[in-house]
Amino acid sequence: DQQVKQNSPSLSVQEGRISILNCDYTNSMFDYFLWYKKYPAEGPTFLISISSIKDKNEDGRFTVFLNKSAKHLSLHIVPSQPGDSAVYFCAAGSFTWARQLTFGSGTQLTVLP
Amino acid sequence: DVKVTQSSRYLVKRTGEKVFLECVQDMDHENMFWYRQDPGLGLRLIYFSYDVKMKEKGDIPEGYSVSREKKERFSLILESASTNQTSMYLCASSTGGSNTIYFGEGSWLTVV
Numbered sequence: 001d002q003q004v005k006q007n008s009p010s011l012s013v014q015e016g017r018i019s020i021l022n023c024d025y026t027n028s029m030f031d032y033f034l035w036y037k038k039y040p041a042e043g044p045t046f047l048i049s050i051s052s053i054k055d056k057n058e059d060g061r062f063t064v065f066l067n068k069s070a071k072h073l074s075l076h077i078v079p080s081q082p083g084d085s086a087v088y089f090c091a092a093g094s095f096t097w098a099r100q101l102t103f104g105s106g107t108q109l110t111v112l113p
Numbered sequence: 114d115v116k117v118t119q120s121s122r123y124l125v126k127r128t129g130e131k132v133f134l135e136c137v138q139d140m141d142h143e144n145m146f147w148y149r150q151d152p153g154l155g156l157r158l159i160y161f162s163y164d165v166k167m168k169e170k171g172d173i174p175e176g177y178s179v180s181r182e183k184k185e186r187f188s189l190i191l192e193s194a195s196t197n198q199t200s201m202y203l204c205a206s207s208t209g210g211s212n213t214i215y216f217g218e219g220s221w222l223t224v225v
Contacts, residue, residue, distance in 0.1 A: 009153070032212045043117070043203055043216035044156070089155060093212040100146060100171065101214060105155035 003027045004092050006104035014112050019077040021107050023090030026071065030092040034101065035064060035075045038087045047088075048075070051095075080111045116140070117217035119204050125223045132191040134220050136204030143209040145187035147171075147179065149200045150219075156203065162187055163209075194224045 005024045013019045023033075031052040036044035050057040050064045050073070057064050063076045077084055090104040120135040138145065146161040148171075158171030160179040168179050176198060180188045187206075191198055201221050205214040 004155075006155075034213060036216075041219070041221075043205075043218045046213055046215065049213060091156075095212065100158055100161050101212065102158075103148075103156040105153055 002105075003030075004090055004102050004104040006088075006090055006107050008107050009105070010108040010110070012110045012112060013080050015082055016079045019075075019080045019084065019109055019111065021075040021077075021088050021090075021109065023073050023075075023104055024071060025073075025092050027092070027102075028071070029094050030102075031095055032093045033064070033066060033073050034091045034093070035062075036089045036091060036103075037084075038089060038106070044089055077109075080109075082111045082113050085109055085111050117204055117206055117215055119202075119217040119220045121220050122218065123221045125225060126191075126194050128195060128224055130191075130194050130224075132194050132222065132224075134189040134191075134202055134204075134222070136187045136189070136217055137185050138187075138204075138206040138215075139185065140206065140208075140215075141184065142206035142215075143184070144207045144214070145181065146205040146207075146214060147177075147187065147189045148203045148205065149173070150203060151200050159189065159202075191222075194222075196224050198222065199224045 034049040035047040038044040087106045091101040093101045116139045147159040148156040162181045178190045204217040207214040
C-alpha cells in the first residue's frame with residue numbers, strides 16, 4: 001500500500017518554462033512534506049519542505065504547494081534550467097507519529113535546452 | 114555541512130556471501146536510516162535507529178540486519194546475499210527533533 005504516490009514517472013519541459021511535479025498521499029497523520037532531488041549515482045539532496053500548517057513555501061526558483069483537503073502537494077520550478085534535470089522524490093513524515101520518512105517512487109524531470 | 118559517508122561505493126558479491134555496508138555521519142545525529150532505491154519503487158526503508166544499540170524495522174527488513182555500536186556509525190548487514198538484493202543502498206541521518214534527513218552518496222551492490 002503506497003502511502004505516497006508520484007503518478008508521473010517522467011516529465012519533459014523546455015528550458016525557461018515552468019516544471020510542475022505532483023505528489024499525492026493517503027495517510028492523514030503526515031504533517032510534514034519534503035522534496036528531494038537526485039542525480040544518477042549520487043544520494044538524494046534535500047530541496048524544500050513544508051509543514052501542514054502552511055499551504056505554500058518558496059525558496060528561490062522552487063515553490064511547494066500543499067492542499068491538505070486533497071492530500072496533494074506539488075513542486076513548481078520556475079524558470080526550469082537544464083541543471084534541474086534529475087529524479088525528484090516526494091517524501092512525507094510526521095512530527096509526532098514517526099520520525100522516518102515515506103518516499104514516493106520519483107519523477108524523472110528532463111529540461112530540454 | 115552535514116556529511117554522511119558510505120565507505121563502499123561499488124561492490125560485487127557472490128550469492129550467499131555476508132556483506133557489510135558501513136555508514137558514518139559527522140554531525141552527532143541521533144537518527145540513522147538505511148534505504149534501498151530500485152527503479153519504479155522509490156526509496157524504501159530497511160531499518161532505522163534512534164539511538165546507540167537501538168534498531169527498528171522499516172518496511173522491508175527481511176534478509177537484512179543492522180548494528181549501531183557507536184552514535185556516528187550505522188552498519189547494514191546482508192547475512193546471506195541474494196540476487197534480489199542487487200540495488201543502490203542509501204544511508205541517511207537526522208537530528209532528534211527534525212524530519213529532514215541527509216543522505217550519503219549511496220552504495221551500489223551487485224550480487225551475482
